[in-house]
Amino acid sequence: MVDSKSTFSIKNWSKDDQPREKLLHKGKANLSDAEWVAILIGSGSKNESAVNLCKRVLASVDNNLSALGKLSVKQLMAFKGIGEAKAVTIAAAMELGRRRRGGEALIKDSIRSSSSVFELMQPVIGELEHEEFWIIYLNNSNKVIQKHLLSKGGITGTLVDVRLVLKNALHWGATGLILTHNHPSGTIKPSQADKQVTQKLKTAAESLDIKVLDHVIITEKAYFSFADETLL
Known part of the structure; x- marks a missing residue:
């Protein structure tokens, strides 16, 4: 009698082909990215194994896990064999x-x-499609006390409230600040507005004996430091 199920579980594969068994007996380093994702989704379809399905999904993003993490649940569900539950599982793992x-x-x-x-x-913030401005609050040893989302913006900018930055610094007892925001465009070059807000915050913080130690602009793969470039 022919099995009418449209999917088959990893449990039905030969032992050598089961990612779970491979993990248990050979260790984490021996699994490919596709095999790890296959463990997450559990099964493929009657025409395609879970591993081959995951290879196809990964190939669509040039086998880049960072790019896979950017796919929405809806985009993942566009692949035949990936339903809502599997798409949510992949998104959660990423x-x-x-x-x-x-x-x-x-x-x-x-x-x-x-x-x-x-x-x-x-x-x-490195992979966001909109700008966010964060403040890292530090103590005298430069240990992180708190990292705080100050504001969200659009593709090209966000607002910075100097009074709120300093209010939080006093509340948490911070003696140092690091400003950081992302550039969704991918460019790390600071704008004139970036320079102006840095100077404005530095001047205001100095009146309370709080130091602005750096302003770091972040993209997916690179960054720009005002301190490194002696712009503070």
Whole structure:
């Protein structure tokens, strides 16, 4: 009797072809990206294995996991064999990976350089399609006390309320600030407005003995540091 189910589970594959078994017996390093995603979705269709389906999805984004993480649930569901439940599972895994990276950066004892600011904030704002302006509040040891979303904007800009920045600094007892925002366009060159708001915040903070240590512009793969370029 022919099985009429339209999908088949990974459990029905030979042991050598099962990603779960491969993980258990050979270790995490031996699985491909497609096999990891196949474990998430659990099954393919009667005409395509879960791994081949995932290879097809990954090929559409040039096998780039960062690009896969940008696909919406609706975009994932456009692939034959990916229903809502599977699309949500993939999206959830990608988001957890992004948040884990941000959490690991925050665990570090202190901000030691512009690169550590990039590590902390790139998972948060580096891939957004709109601008967000964040303030990182630090103590005397440059340890992160709080990172705070100040404002959201459009594709080309966002608003900065100097009074709110300093109010929060006093509330959290911060002695140092790092300004950071993203450029969805991908360019890391600061605009005249970026320079003006940096100077405005620096001047205002100095009156309260609070230092603006840097302003870091972040994109998906690169950043610009005002401190590194001696613009502070």
